[in-house]
Amino acid sequence: MSAAASPAASSAVTAQHSLIGRVGSQVDQHVAAAVREGLVRRPKRLPAWLFYDAEGSRLFDEITKLPEYYLTRTERAIFAEHGAEIMARAAGGARLRIAELGAGSAEKTRVLLRAAVERQQRVVYEPIDVSASALDGACQLIECEVPGVTVAPRVMDYTHGDGEQFRLGSVSDGERHLVLYIGSSIGNFEPSEALRLLRRVRAGLQAGDSFLLGVDLVKNENALLDAYDDAAGVTAAFNRNILVRVNSELDANFNPFTFAHCAMWNRAESRIEMHLVSRVAQQVKIAALDLTVDFACGETIHTENSYKYGPGEAEALLEEAGFASDATWTDARQGFAVCLGRAA
Ligand code: AVI
Numbered sequence: 001m002s003a004a005a006s007p008a009a010s011s012a013v014t015a016q017h018s019l020i021g022r023v024g025s026q027v028d029q030h031v032a033a034a035v036r037e038g039l040v041r042r043p044k045r046l047p048a049w050l051f052y053d054a055e056g057s058r059l060f061d062e063i064t065k066l067p068e069y070y071l072t073r074t075e076r077a078i079f080a081e082h083g084a085e086i087m088a089r090a091a092g093g094a095r096l097r098i099a100e101l102g103a104g105s106a107e108k109t110r111v112l113l114r115a116a117v118e119r120q121q122r123v124v125y126e127p128i129d130v131s132a133s134a135l136d137g138a139c140q141l142i143e144c145e146v147p148g149v150t151v152a153p154r155v156m157d158y159t160h161g162d163g164e165q166f167r168l169g170s171v172s173d174g175e176r177h178l179v180l181y182i183g184s185s186i187g188n189f190e191p192s193e194a195l196r197l198l199r200r201v202r203a204g205l206q207a208g209d210s211f212l213l214g215v216d217l218v219k220n221e222n223a224l225l226d227a228y229d230d231a232a233g234v235t236a237a238f239n240r241n242i243l244v245r246v247n248s249e250l251d252a253n254f255n256p257f258t259f260a261h262c263a264m265w266n267r268a269e270s271r272i273e274m275h276l277v278s279r280v281a282q283q284v285k286i287a288a289l290d291l292t293v294d295f296a297c298g299e300t301i302h303t304e305n306s307y308k309y310g311p312g313e314a315e316a317l318l319e320e321a322g323f324a325s326d327a328t329w330t331d332a333r334q335g336f337a338v339c340l341g342r343a344a
Contacts, residue, residue: 027288031249035286038301039293045302046242048188053245059238064106066234068226071184074336075214076108082329082338083115089327089340090178090210091119099126099168100180101158101201103134108182110146112212117148124150126169130157159197166204177205182214182338187271187307191317194307198321205343211323213339215314216306217330221265224308228263228272236261239274242303251287258282262300274304314339 031050038046052060064072079086090096096116100109116123125142129135135153143151158166168177179201186194201211228235239261243254259276266273278295285292309317314337315325323341330337 027250032289035246035250036289036291039286039291043300043302044293046246048304050242050245051238051304053241053249056238056241056245059234059241062234063230063238066230066232068230069235070223070227070335071216072106072108074331075182075184075338076111078329078331078336078338079108079111079115083112084118086112086212086327086329086338086340087115087119087178090212091176092208094174094176094208095120095123096178097124097126097169097171097175098178098180099128099154100182101128102181102183102185103127103129103131103139103153106183109180110142112180113142113146113149117146122148122150124152124169126152126154128154128156128158130155130159158200166200168204177209179205179209179211182212184214184216184306184336186213187216187309188304189307190305191307195317195320198317198323202322202343207343209343210326211318211341211343213314213318213341215309215337215339217335217337218270218308218310219333219335221267223335224265224272225263228274228306229261233261235263235274239276239303243276246286250289253285255282259301269305270308270310272304272306272308273302274306275300275302309337315341 034047034050038044050056063069087096096119098113098116113123113125125139127135127139132153132155135155139151139153143149152169154169156166168179171177181201186197189197198211198213205211240256240259243252243256243259246252247254247256258279260279262275262277264273264275265271277298277300279297280295281297282295283292284295315328318325318339318341321341322343324344326340326342328337328339
């Protein structure tokens with residue numbers, strides 16, 4: 001994946017690229033390039049950041065509430081149980097200033113912010129996203145809902161090595177940064193890209209600052225598959241929405257229902273893969289790209305990887321990125337891990 005796949009960073013990538021007018025609508029050149037490149041190659045693939053238009057973000061939000069999608073509620077439960085200890089360890093006697101990669105719309109961020117406010121009465125919260133609009137939407141309510149929090153949103157593309165440097169607001173004496181990267185968002189990056197991202201964040205921190213990483217853990221294959229192929233079909237709709245988006249933004253004629261949602265566990269790579277499988281031999285026209293794409297019956301478009309970590313792997317990743325692994329919290333079933341790394 002060449003771009004961020006996390007929901008928050010999604011619109012992100014598209015927002016910063018130029019729009020070129022065409023009759024009656026506009027084409028985002030970044031979307032156009034990604035779709036062309038992904039559909040002319042073999043095997044075909046589309047980058048996961050394309051999921052997150054308005055409808056995709058709504059569907060992802062629905063996914064996080066599904067009974068099968070254990071990730072969100074498990075991480076939230078870890079924060080509810082250990083939030084005070086996480087804050088105490090990160091602070092180490094100092095006051096915390098909390099940044100989050102991706103706009104923190106989720107309730108679980110609030111659980112951590114409440115724990116911080118309980119400890120130090122007031123806290124500055126710096127959500128970071130490449131999309132200003134994602135930040136606007138996500139942060140408006142936080143100040144009202146968690147008294148004591150001051151939101152200082154920051155527009156920054158933290159996902160690209162060749163982009164701007166990762167930089168946070170300056171801290172005063174006796175203050176330290178805590179950067180959150182939660183929700184298993186790191187799992188949507190290829191391992192080498194995940195390491196590059198964490199190194200970039202580390203480079204922007206000072207000794208004593210810390211980083212909190214939420215990762216999904218390897219577990220029973222059926223539980224993993226159910227989480228990515230739920231009974232209500234929300235994840236299938238989320239996956240097919242990528243074709244709906246290509247239809248509306250690039251004037252294509254995909255019939256999304258001629259593509260089956262497929263989630264598979266790739267044990268060797270330790271990742272859930274999502275694909276769209278063409279149910280028939282067909283041709284799809286993408287007018288804005290002046291491109292016709294042939295699909296054989298059974299041919300797939302690979303749309304997402306979601307990496308799952310084994311015991312000790314997230315801590316090893318933190319260490320490789322230049323953090324000292326400080327502590328890890330998991331749920332009783334060892335389904336999800338929250339790891340604290342300290343910039344040494
Ligand atoms: C955003 N990300 C952490 C989700 C995941 O679990 O990899 C995206 C997702 N894809 C299907 N369901 C949820």
